[in-house]
Amino acid sequence: MALLPIPGTHRFWVSQQSPDQRHRYRFEQPLHSNQGRAIKMSRILKYLSTSPIANTGSVARDHLANERTFLSWTRTGLGFVALGVALAKLEALEALSPTLKHNHGDLKLPSAALVGSGTGCLSYGTIRYFRSLKLLQKGLFRPNVAGIGLVALTSGAVAGGGIYLVISQETKR
Template sequence: MSFLRRVIPARVANNGSQQRDHHANERTFLSWTRAGLGFAAMALALDRLDAIDKVLCSKFGLGPLGPSIQDQNLNQIQIQNQNQSQDNADRDSSTLANAIPSVQTLPGPLAHAFPASRLCQVLGVWCLGYGFFRYWSMRRYLLVGQFVPAFWGPVFMTCGSFGAFMALGLQVDRKAFLVNI
């Protein structure tokens, strides 16, 4: 029971102006709504950029992150093999093509990676949901003359979004490393 008293914020007597407190509650709700809509706009922009990237990659024949070191090495070896006889060039290029994995296929969990646009959508929905919950719970407390300070919602949002974007950044770095090996 003492653990819950430390974790859950205590109610504080509301001795100030009721109107000022309700307006502050509305501003907080609008702030959470603005953050949620910002994440939604970011998700839409990232989704469009991903679509543009796919079109450009397919048009110019590039891999997911541009031409890789494997493609450059393959081109150099093929140029060197053109000077040799046709049989040796065909045999070497077929052996080389079988030895080097395709740039388009990534091993393990990166083949079905979590896109950044979906992460932003999740964070946007979480912001909107938490803002709605916080507004109505605070409204109920303010109507009876009490106040509960917000602590865990902003802490979870800050830590969760920072951690999610760090994990996403590590995923992109690992994908870039695996593609260019």
């Protein structure tokens, strides 16, 4: 029995006959723990990958615009989340510096609303991207009326809440 390595791979040939004969059986070496993880990741990436699409007409432009729209939704959602986290950490900053002492009231509800709105934007943007991807592959397109209304309503509520906080703080002084 002869073990014949295959150059540049983790494989080898097992031959029960002499090395000069052609009849050989190929076996793989046992997988190491990291190789098993790499195989699982490649299966996940294979599931997430899409097949290439012929670039006829404006197909590539449409798909790239869909990606840019997804990134805009992500940026908007992360902006809301960041504002909510900053608002929540404002109380911690006030505890460190006595010169920043102002009575802002309870900021947990507005910061939770901002983080929730940001998470909603991220979720909606992701769902919208994959729905638009399927529609574009069929040659169709659906305008985004609900998402635009949702962001306009949320932004208006945040602006209104901010104006209310500023006015209420001014009247207390």
